[in-house]
Amino acid sequence: MPIPNGGLITETNRQYYAGAQQFTVPATAVNQTFTSTFDTNLVVGTGNYSDQATNGYNLNNFKVFLSANAQTWTELTPNSTDVTAAVSGANAQAQPVLNIVASAASEAGNVIGVFNASTNVFLGTIVTFTTNAGVNALTLSQNLPTGGVSNINVLLRRLTPWQMSTPNIITIIGSLTLNTYVKIELNEDVKENNFGGYEYTRLNDVIDNFLIAYVGAGKLIPSVKRTDVIFHARRGLQEFSYDTLKSIKSSELTVPSTLSLTIPQDYVNYVRLSWVDSLGVLHIIYPTNNLNQSPYYTFTQDNTGNPIQDSNDSNTEATSQMNPTWAKTNPRFISGGFRNDANDANVMDRSYSDGSLGQRYGLEPQTSQKNGWFKIDERKGTFNFTSNLANKLILLQYISDGNAYDLDARIPKLAEEALYSHIIHAILSVSSGIQEYVVRRFKQERSAKLRNAKIRLSNLKLDQIVQVMRGKSKWIK
Amino acid sequence: MAINVNTVYQTVLLILNKEQRGYMTPVEFNKIGTQVQLEIFEKYFEDLNQQIRIPQTNTDYADRVVNLDEKISIFKTIGNTTYANGSFSLPAESGSSQATFTTVTPAAPNAVPQAYTITTITANQLASGTTTVFLDGIATTAYSINGVIITFNAAPANSVDIFIVNVQDDFYRLGTVIYSAGALPTHELQRVDRGELYHLLSSNLTAPTTAYPIYVYERQKLFVYPQSIQSGVQATYIRKPVNPIWNFTLSGNAYVYNPDTSLNFELHDSEQTEIVLKVLLYAGVVVKDPTIIQVAAQQIAQEQQNQKS
Numbered sequence: 154m155p156i157p158n159g160g161l162i163t164e165t166n167r168q169y170y171a172g173a174q175q176f177t178v179p180a181t182a183v184n185q186t187f188t189s190t191f192d193t194n195l196v197v198g199t200g201n202y203s204d205q206a207t208n209g210y211n212l213n214n215f216k217v218f219l220s221a222n223a224q225t226w227t228e229l230t231p232n233s234t235d236v237t238a239a240v241s242g243a244n245a246q247a248q249p250v251l252n253i254v255a256s257a258a259s260e261a262g263n264v265i266g267v268f269n270a271s272t273n274v275f276l277g278t279i280v281t282f283t284t285n286a287g288v289n290a291l292t293l294s295q296n297l298p299t300g301g302v303s304n305i306n307v308l309l310r311r312l313t314p315w316q317m318s319t320p321n322i323i324t325i326i327g328s329l330t331l332n333t334y335v336k337i338e339l340n341e342d343v344k345e346n347n348f349g350g351y352e353y354t355r356l357n358d359v360i361d362n363f364l365i366a367y368v369g370a371g372k373l374i375p376s377v378k379r380t381d382v383i384f385h386a387r388r389g390l391q392e393f394s395y396d397t398l399k400s401i402k403s404s405e406l407t408v409p410s411t412l413s414l415t416i417p418q419d420y421v422n423y424v425r426l427s428w429v430d431s432l433g434v435l436h437i438i439y440p441t442n443n444l445n446q447s448p449y450y451t452f453t454q455d456n457t458g459n460p461i462q463d464s465n466d467s468n469t470e471a472t473s474q475m476n477p478t479w480a481k482t483n484p485r486f487i488s489g490g491f492r493n494d495a496n497d498a499n500v501m502d503r504s505y506s507d508g509s510l511g512q513r514y515g516l517e518p519q520t521s522q523k524n525g526w527f528k529i530d531e532r533k534g535t536f537n538f539t540s541n542l543a544n545k546l547i548l549l550q551y552i553s554d555g556n557a558y559d560l561d562a563r564i565p566k567l568a569e570e571a572l573y574s575h576i577i578h579a580i581l582s583v584s585s586g587i588q589e590y591v592v593r594r595f596k597q598e599r600s601a602k603l604r605n606a607k608i609r610l611s612n613l614k615l616d617q618i619v620q621v622m623r624g625k626s627k628w629i630k
Numbered sequence: 631m632a633i634n635v636n637t638v639y640q641t642v643l644l645i646l647n648k649e650q651r652g653y654m655t656p657v658e659f660n661k662i663g664t665q666v667q668l669e670i671f672e673k674y675f676e677d678l679n680q681q682i683r684i685p686q687t688n689t690d691y692a693d694r695v696v697n698l699d700e701k702i703s704i705f706k707t708i709g710n711t712t713y714a715n716g717s718f719s720l721p722a723e724s725g726s727s728q729a730t731f732t733t734v735t736p737a738a739p740n741a742v743p744q745a746y747t748i749t750t751i752t753a754n755q756l757a758s759g760t761t762t763v764f765l766d767g768i769a770t771t772a773y774s775i776n777g778v779i780i781t782f783n784a785a786p787a788n789s790v791d792i793f794i795v796n797v798q799d800d801f802y803r804l805g806t807v808i809y810s811a812g813a814l815p816t817h818e819l820q821r822v823d824r825g826e827l828y829h830l831l832s833s834n835l836t837a838p839t840t841a842y843p844i845y846v847y848e849r850q851k852l853f854v855y856p857q858s859i860q861s862g863v864q865a866t867y868i869r870k871p872v873n874p875i876w877n878f879t880l881s882g883n884a885y886v887y888n889p890d891t892s893l894n895f896e897l898h899d900s901e902q903t904e905i906v907l908k909v910l911l912y913a914g915v916v917v918k919d920p921t922i923i924q925v926a927a928q929q930i931a932q933e934q935q936n937q938k939s
Contacts, residue, residue, distance in 0.1 A: 188813045190813075317812075318812075319811055319812030319813070320812030320813060320814045321812050321813035322812045322813050357841055357842075370683070378820065378822075379820045380820060380842075380844070383842060384833075384836045387836075556835070
């Protein structure tokens with residue numbers, strides 16, 4: 154079904170898969186507008202964002218293209234509007250008038266820039282112009298350079314070929330021809346963000362839907378402040394993010410020689426840290442737990458053990474001794490591994506003696522692993538790793554709270570009903586005059602729907618369970 | 631849809647004169663009519679509040695909330711707001727009470743007068759509304775208005791069109807405030823008090839955004855947050871009903887109804903009997919007849935009982 158027809162899908166196939174929306178120009182005219190209907194809002198940078206030479210252009214999340222046949226597309230930028238015109242006669246220096254062979258691209262009002270066609274040197278914008286006997290006398294915004302201008306070609310360039318003055322409405326400034334084509338195409342990363350978006354419901358939609366369906370005269374919640382609903386929806390999303398949603402973020406990082414990595418900006422808790430071997434297989438890195446921790450305070454002490462204060466009456470601190478001690482420790486001394494060179498998951502890459510690895514008397518299972526350890530330095534906000542992980546590629550999987558970025562503010566449809574139940578329970582439980590049995594009813598409903606969401610999102614598939622269970626009859630020595 | 635002012639006046643006169651109880655002059659009628667219309671109009675909002683808390687039937691024409699909404703809907707309107715100095719002004723004029731007046735000055739220079747009588751706009755409208763005067767399409771402020779007489783500081787030139795526009799300031803109650811920008815969805819603004827505003831602004835979860843903006847309503851201004859919103863705000867509101875006027879021309883000693891310069895009651899047609907009864911109630915006070923007052927009051931009470939029970 155390529156055309157949205159009243160269902161929840163509002164983008165065409167082309168908008169979704171190609172990230173492009175195409176328009177046929179309805180008339181030959183200037184300043185024609187084209188309205189984007191992407192699910193994603195168009196974003197532009199500051200300044201002259203239509204010019205690829207500006208930083209504002211880099212902040213755009215889309216590009217504008219023109220085509221005469223809808224097959225060969227040209228991005229609409231100032232450079233793409235260049236029209237070459239020959240300079241007519243000799244034009245003296247230090248004065249603003251430049252004569253060119255009459256060109257239809259001449260336009261007053263400082264919207265057209267004039268450039269030297271061979272050197273691309275900017276000569277000025279056209280303030281006004283007059284036409285006489287096949288010659289356009291351009292009055293430029295600045296005087297002509299030393300030596301004047303003669304016997305060259307100039308480029309007449311529209312400095313701002315398109316604008317987005319109001320959200321999602323693009324205005325093409327220059328003249329477009331009837332039945333040619335305009336295309337708005339999202340950047341690649343924006344397109345990818347949209348892929349799979351139907352799996353989710355945006356939090357804004359949840360809030361609006363809740364206000365429509367659950368609030369009003371004759372309902373349990375006759376009126377509620379929208380800000381209350383926003384608060385409970387966001388809090389619900391946070392709570393769900395911690396243990397219900399599969400919103401695991403991951404980051405591929407290399408452990409530097411300092412053995413520490415800064416905690417990600419949107420980090421709430423880690424799920425797993427693994428290092429990646431040459432086959433790309435993950436090996437879990439375990440937390441140090443009771444082996445070692447980073448101290449929060451490292452006070453300097455006097456002879457009696459009390460902290461020493463500085464001139465501002467604050468305790469002074471020294472460099473931690475625990476961290477460097479731990480950093481230089483060879484994990485093999487703790488794990489008890491004989492060799493540490495079997496660094497990938499290749500089962501063929503093993504020697505005869507590997508069979509005895511870890512089988513000596515006094516094995517401590519908790520520490521019997523060769524992948525190394527990590528710890529979190531809460532004071533510095535870093536992950537610290539053991540020395541065997543230096544320069545290793547690691548994968549950090551962690552959870553956020555669903556509120557860090559706009560793109561995060563969405564909930565899987567499998568848990569949408571649970572979020573409605575969470576909001577209604579949260580509101581009823583703090584409202585006056587609501588009987589306790591009603592509150593309890595919605596508490597149970599919330600609990601049941603949350604459990605349901607957890608089961609749905611745990612992604613238990615029968616064939617996968619069958620595959621795992623095939624190992625049940627394997628002999629365990 | 632409006633209730634003809636002449637029908638009401640004639641009905642009232644008929645009832646009053648039937649027993650030779652008295653006579654109500656047009657001036658008295660116009661003032662009482664205005665009072666009655668406002669009284670009934672204001673009651674709609676209290677009635678709606680009462681009815682909305684009562685379960686309604688879904689049957690056509692019997693849902694009292696719907697019926698009330700139908701009466702109020704006559705006065706529902708939407709208008710643009712204007713941003714200036716950090717706040718939005720209310721859309722004070724719906725334009726529904728607009729009246730115009732056009733004249734042409736005489737050809738002879740010496741005959742051009744400075745003062746003109748405005749015939750299509752009443753003195754009340756001129757006093758309460760915003761009047762703009764154009765001379766050949768160019769706005770001028772070199773004039774003064776007294777009653778329905780406009781006097782220019784200097785006599786207009788020959789053959790100049792004098793065009794007078796009067797727009798009534800008819801804002802009554804603020805409804806929903808909405809914000810739209812470009813092709814983005816329209817968002818409703820939430821009304822908050824100054825007391826909770828600062829908590830909201832400093833809250834990381836509920837701070838206003840362009841998707842969920844808020845406003846404070848003070849001094850007949852809308853203070854919108856986030857403050858990046860400086861255009862695209864509209865407000866729905868209830869406008870005031872236009873005062874009814876039974877206007878006339880004199881024919882000898884008789885008042886002859888002039889439909890061109892009269893203004894009808896704006897209330898819903900279903901209010902005709904209510905208006906007549908209430909005018910009669912006040913008429914009874916005017917002509918000092920307790921019987922009229924008693925009968926009218928009983929009828930009104932009976933009607934209201936039927937409407938609300």
